[in-house]
Amino acid sequence: MALETSVIEDKLTGKFGDKVTGFIQIKDILSFEVQPDAMNDVMRFLKEDALLRFNFLTDVCGVHYPDNDVDRQFAMVYHMHNWIDNVRIRFKSFLNGEKPEIDTVTNLFLSANWQERETYDFYGIIFIGHPQLKRILNMDEMVSFPMRKEFPLEDGGRTDKDDRFFGRKPDNVNNN
Amino acid sequence: MSKSTDIKIVDAPPGVEGSGFFATKLDTVVGMARANSLWPLPFATSCCGIEFMATMASHYDVARFGSERMSFSPRQADMLLVMGTIAKKMAPILRQVYEQMAEPRWVIAVGACASSGGIFDTYSVLQGIDKVIPVDVYVPGCPPRPEQILDGIMTLQDIVRNESVRRRSSPEYQELMASYNIT
Amino acid sequence: MSDLLLPPEHRYAKMIEQKQNEDGSELSILNLGPTHPATHGIFQNILLMDGERIVDGEGTVGYIHRAFEKIAENRPFYQITPLTDRMNYCSSPINNMGWWMTLEKVLDIEVPKRVQYLRVIVMELARIADHIICNSVLGVDTGALTGFLYVFQYREKIYEIYEEICGARLTTNMGRIGGFERDWSPAAFKKINDLLEEFPPIWTEFENLLMRNRIFMDRTIDVGPISAEKAMSYGFTGPNLRAAGIDYDIRVAQPYSSYEDFEFNIPVGKSGDTYDRFCVRSAEVWESLSIIKQALAKMPEGPFHANVPDYYLPPKEEVYHNMEALIYHFKIVMGEIPVPKTEVYHAVEGGNGELGFYLITDGSRTPYRLHFRRPCFIYYQAFNEMVRGQMLSDAIATLSSLNVIAGELDA
Numbered sequence: 001m002a003l004e005t006s007v008i009e010d011k012l013t014g015k016f017g018d019k020v021t022g023f024i025q026i027k028d029i030l031s032f033e034v035q036p037d038a039m040n041d042v043m044r045f046l047k048e049d050a051l052l053r054f055n056f057l058t059d060v061c062g063v064h065y066p067d068n069d070v071d072r073q074f075a076m077v078y079h080m081h082n083w084i085d086n087v088r089i090r091f092k093s094f095l096n097g098e099k100p101e102i103d104t105v106t107n108l109f110l111s112a113n114w115q116e117r118e119t120y121d122f123y124g125i126i127f128i129g130h131p132q133l134k135r136i137l138n139m140d141e142m143v144s145f146p147m148r149k150e151f152p153l154e155d156g157g158r159t160d161k162d163d164r165f166f167g168r169k170p171d172n173v174n175n176n
Numbered sequence: 177m178s179k180s181t182d183i184k185i186v187d188a189p190p191g192v193e194g195s196g197f198f199a200t201k202l203d204t205v206v207g208m209a210r211a212n213s214l215w216p217l218p219f220a221t222s223c224c225g226i227e228f229m230a231t232m233a234s235h236y237d238v239a240r241f242g243s244e245r246m247s248f249s250p251r252q253a254d255m256l257l258v259m260g261t262i263a264k265k266m267a268p269i270l271r272q273v274y275e276q277m278a279e280p281r282w283v284i285a286v287g288a289c290a291s292s293g294g295i296f297d298t299y300s301v302l303q304g305i306d307k308v309i310p311v312d313v314y315v316p317g318c319p320p321r322p323e324q325i326l327d328g329i330m331t332l333q334d335i336v337r338n339e340s341v342r343r344r345s346s347p348e349y350q351e352l353m354a355s356y357n358i359t
Numbered sequence: 360m361s362d363l364l365l366p367p368e369h370r371y372a373k374m375i376e377q378k379q380n381e382d383g384s385e386l387s388i389l390n391l392g393p394t395h396p397a398t399h400g401i402f403q404n405i406l407l408m409d410g411e412r413i414v415d416g417e418g419t420v421g422y423i424h425r426a427f428e429k430i431a432e433n434r435p436f437y438q439i440t441p442l443t444d445r446m447n448y449c450s451s452p453i454n455n456m457g458w459w460m461t462l463e464k465v466l467d468i469e470v471p472k473r474v475q476y477l478r479v480i481v482m483e484l485a486r487i488a489d490h491i492i493c494n495s496v497l498g499v500d501t502g503a504l505t506g507f508l509y510v511f512q513y514r515e516k517i518y519e520i521y522e523e524i525c526g527a528r529l530t531t532n533m534g535r536i537g538g539f540e541r542d543w544s545p546a547a548f549k550k551i552n553d554l555l556e557e558f559p560p561i562w563t564e565f566e567n568l569l570m571r572n573r574i575f576m577d578r579t580i581d582v583g584p585i586s587a588e589k590a591m592s593y594g595f596t597g598p599n600l601r602a603a604g605i606d607y608d609i610r611v612a613q614p615y616s617s618y619e620d621f622e623f624n625i626p627v628g629k630s631g632d633t634y635d636r637f638c639v640r641s642a643e644v645w646e647s648l649s650i651i652k653q654a655l656a657k658m659p660e661g662p663f664h665a666n667v668p669d670y671y672l673p674p675k676e677e678v679y680h681n682m683e684a685l686i687y688h689f690k691i692v693m694g695e696i697p698v699p700k701t702e703v704y705h706a707v708e709g710g711n712g713e714l715g716f717y718l719i720t721d722g723s724r725t726p727y728r729l730h731f732r733r734p735c736f737i738y739y740q741a742f743n744e745m746v747r748g749q750m751l752s753d754a755i756a757t758l759s760s761l762n763v764i765a766g767e768l769d770a
Contacts, residue, residue: 027464027703056591059704059715061730077717079704079732086612090704111594114740122428132363137421137769138300139265140366146299146429153429155299160292219394221401221423222766223448223530226492230518230528233511248396263769266401266422269393295441298426319529 003052003085005030011052015045020091029079029088036093039076040103046080046089047108054080054089057105060115062123066097066149073097074125078105095125104130122147186212203341210254210280211336212242214329217253219273221260224287227319228259236322241329250276255332256309261289262302274309275358279344282336284313284328291316310352367405367417374407386414389751393422399496400765402739404754411750416743420736420768427770431729435694436462436536437672439729444530446731447767449492450485450710452521455533457707460615461716462536464703466670473661474538475617476654480551481524481533482616482707483647483654487558488517489710490598490640490647493762497637498569500759501578506565513558520554523547537671538664548655555652559645566641579633583745583757590631594737597712599761602639603631609708620657621650633760640762669696694724704732711735711762735767 008030009023019038024031034042046054058079065073072094079090095102104127105112116127117136124145127133135142144151154161154168163169189208191200216238220228231238232246247253250273262270274283285305288294291314293303305311312335315328343349362370371388378386392403401423406416427442434442443454456478463470491514495507518528523546525533534540569575585595590603600607606625610618626642628635664671672691673684690696700722706715715732742761746754 026701029704031702057594058706058713059717059730059732061717061728063719063728077730079715079717083607083612088704109594110589110592111737111740114736118736134364135421136419137424139421146426151299151429153299153426153433154297155303158297158303160303161297166297223445225400226448226529229492230511230515233515234508235512235515246396248394261423261425263422263424265424266393269422273394296425296430298430300424300426321528 003082003087008052008087008089011049012042012045016042026090029090031090031092034091034093036076036095036102039078039091039093040105040108042091043078043080043105043108052082053084054082054087056081056083057109057111058088060105060112060119062119062125062147064123064148068094068097070097074100074123076102076119076125100125101128102126103128106130121145124148203339206341207337207339210339211333214242214255214282214332214336215245215247215253216243216255216257217247217250217273217277219256219258219260219270221258221262221266222289224259224290224317224319227322228257228286228325231322231325236326238326238329241326241333243329250274251278253277254281255329256281256283257286258283258290258305259286261287261294261296262305263300264302265300267302267305267308270305271308280336280339282312282332283309284315284332285311286315286317286325286328287320288316288318290314294318308356309358310356367419370417371405371407371415384410391754399759400763400768402763402765402768404743404758406751406754408751413746413749413751413754415747416754418739418742420739422769423765424769427731428729431726433725435692435724436726437691439726440532440534441530443731444532445766446733446770447489447709447711447714447735447764448529449764450489451529451531452481452485452533453707453709454714455531456482456616457705457709457714457716459534459536460707461703461705461718462670463665464705465699465701465718465720466536466667468537468665468667468670470537470616470665471661471663472617472659474663474665476658477539477543477663478534478616479618479621480651480654481521483650484517484520484551486710487644487647488514489762490644493710493760494569494637494640495565497579497633497756497759498575500755501575503569503572503575506568510561510565513554513561516550516554516558520547520550523550535664535671537667538662540664540672540674542663551651551655555648555655559648562641562644570638570641576634578752578756579637579760581630582633582749582753583760584630584632585741585745586631589741589744590738593741595712595741596734596738597709598639598643599631599636599738600712601625602628602635604629609706609713613706615705615707621653623650633756636760696724698722698724706732709734711764711767712738731770733767733770735763736770739763739768 012020019035020032022033046052058081061077063075074095076093081088116130119125120133121135121138189200189204191198285291290305293301313328313332315324317324368388375386387408389406389408393401402420404416404418407414431439440455443458444451446454491510495510498506521531524543525531585603587604590600606627608625623646626639628639668687673688677684678688698720702719704717706713712734717730718726719728721727746757
């Protein structure tokens with residue numbers, strides 16, 4: 001008995017109304033948008049509902065859109081997977097660029113612990129209620145959030161590479 | 177199967193020979209002994225570490241070069257083989273391991289990442305371990321074939337064989353250590 | 360609460376001050392790593408020990424963080440393949456093929472059957488190589504060095520097959536969008552057939568050495584167990600999850616690259632302990648050998664790449680002689696290829712579990728965002744819970760059987 005996307009969409013809009021919007025089927029995954037304050041409830045509903053049964057949290061990641069309005073500059077993307085009916089789903093929450101905060105989902109899935117720490121490390125998104133929100137991959141003393149678009153890839157202080165040869169200077173000929 | 181007559185052992189160095197004695201320079205004998213018994217400390221961090229495992233295994237066999245015992249304790253190792261990318265988070269630990277090694281000690285930087293940062297020109301990767309410790313031999317490659325790693329070890333053996341016994345107390349060496357702030 | 364934000368050694372130092380055992384002994388802090396002979400790769404575990412027993416522990420990772428996701432935002436698609444190689448470097452063809460399949464999903468490219476079968480063969484060879492390392496090194500960590508030396512010889516044979524296909528041993532950077540860069544030579548097929556004949560007796564011998572060995576069983580049964588529900592909640596996939604009892608395998612659940620054409624079983628364990636993980640990996644090697652045999656028997660003839668000149672880099676000889684090839688080469692390298700603005704998530708069954716690629720494209724030649732769902736990063740969180748209350752040497756055996764690869768852990 002396959003779980004149809006229309007069933008998922010109806011159940012979600014039935015329960016959450018206008019907090020879930022933008023249902024679209026991109027390639028083979030149904031994707032929608034959730035308001036940040038309802039995100040934890042939506043995930044709990046997807047996990048515990050008898051028909052939806054999304055029992056596995058596949059992936060948690062963040063995206064930075066600096067060109068968007070201030071209210072939608074960070075996006076948290078969650079992928080879930082229903083193993084029984086073999087359906088994947090993706091939902092996003094857009095967060096404010098100056099104060100990106102969202103509820104944690106570690107109370108639902110233990111795998112979100114480190115994935116949220118990684119997102120905090122890269123983007124600076126605060127997860128309210130996370131038991132141990134500190135940096136995980138970068139050095140503990142780092143103050144900036146490296147995956148944000150304004151942060152440069154290369155280390156500014158390196159002395160042994162001539163940026164002209166990598167095409168990284170605005171004026172490669174005169175080295176400035 | 178190889179015969180025992182096929183196995184080549186190290187030639188005696190030039191010297192004066194007689195019945196029951198052999199006289200040569202101390203440097204030569206010490207150099208020969210050190211070069212043929214370099215015990216490595218495999219500091220394997222990433223992909224080059226797997227090529228080192230292949231070098232250690234029976235096909236390429238680094239043990240025939242004298243590196244029979246892999247020492248994971250710095251105090252008992254002669255040669256620090258840094259294999260793989262060293263991130264900036266790892267650099268203080270590498271430095272600590274190097275400082276704990278007893279003289280004479282040598283360092284081989286295996287792979288492009290250890291030599292110069294490799295393909296990872298990023299904010300989190302140390303662009304070459306010679307920013308924190310002095311290096312004797314660089315083995316390029318990504319990852320280098322086991323033959324290249326063995327070539328690096330043989331180059332180091334040449335350096336060790338021809339090194340003076342007094343090198344570690346010479347002013348140039350002290351200057352080198354001072355430039356890295358290693359006391 | 361904010362205690363958890365302290366570095367683990369400080370937190371444990373505080374705990375030691377506050378508590379003393381009845382007999383006057385104290386807990387102690389043990390630093391396992393980052394450089395440790397038994398951890399395969401560099402990651403650190405600070406353990407709070409009561410003598411030889413582990414009371415609590417916390418892992419710190421990131422000692423080989425090379426910022427793959429940031430690099431990928433600045434590189435065109437063909438330059439991201441070497442990055443994918445270096446994630447799970449023990450089985451790099453699987454990562455490469457997963458990346459190409461993600462791109463083919465974005466670009467809506469249908470690859471020919473022959474390409475799919477060839478991809479299956481190389482991915483299963485990579486899976487065998489990965490499981491060879493994990494099982495033989497589990498033997499080494501429990502004291503059995505012999506198996507490692509003999510079985511690694513067959514890894515050399517697999518490397519020779521990779522060299523025939525793409526030229527590289529370990530970090531293969533294999534393939535193109537839509538297929539392979541050249542058809543596989545008869546020498547490659549001969550080497551694969553030789554491997555299929557020579558390897559099974561050796562693997563049987565290796566299994567006989569350890570699987571019913573009293574010492575090995577005592578060292579690994581009931582060591583580092585995890586229940587199926589906990590494993591699912593912790594995001595386990597791959598052999599570690601199958602050892603806990605759940606038969607989730609992406610090759611069967613959401614088949615890609617013609618896996619549905621092959622018949623194979625999914626080995627499943629019972630209690631999720633170290634012995635089950637060893638046995639599941641060992642059985643998976645047999646299944647992989649069977650899949651390769653089936654693929655060779657049913658190999659269709661046909662082109663070795665899809666007909667997509669917009670995306671498939673032409674062979675270098677043609678670029679120097681043929682005008683169209685030159686133009687396509689220029690357009691592909693400069694990035695003037697039509698890339699739709701979309702987002703996809705594609706997962707393959709890597710050596711350690713579900714390796715996922717989440718790609719957001721914005722029409723330019725570099726991705727807007729590329730996120731790797733790395734199985735090692737996700738299941739390593741559970742390590743401290745798995746070894747709580749066990750001895751230190753059990754922790755080493757568990758760590759070894761989890762097959763944590765540092766490149767995939769940190770990316």
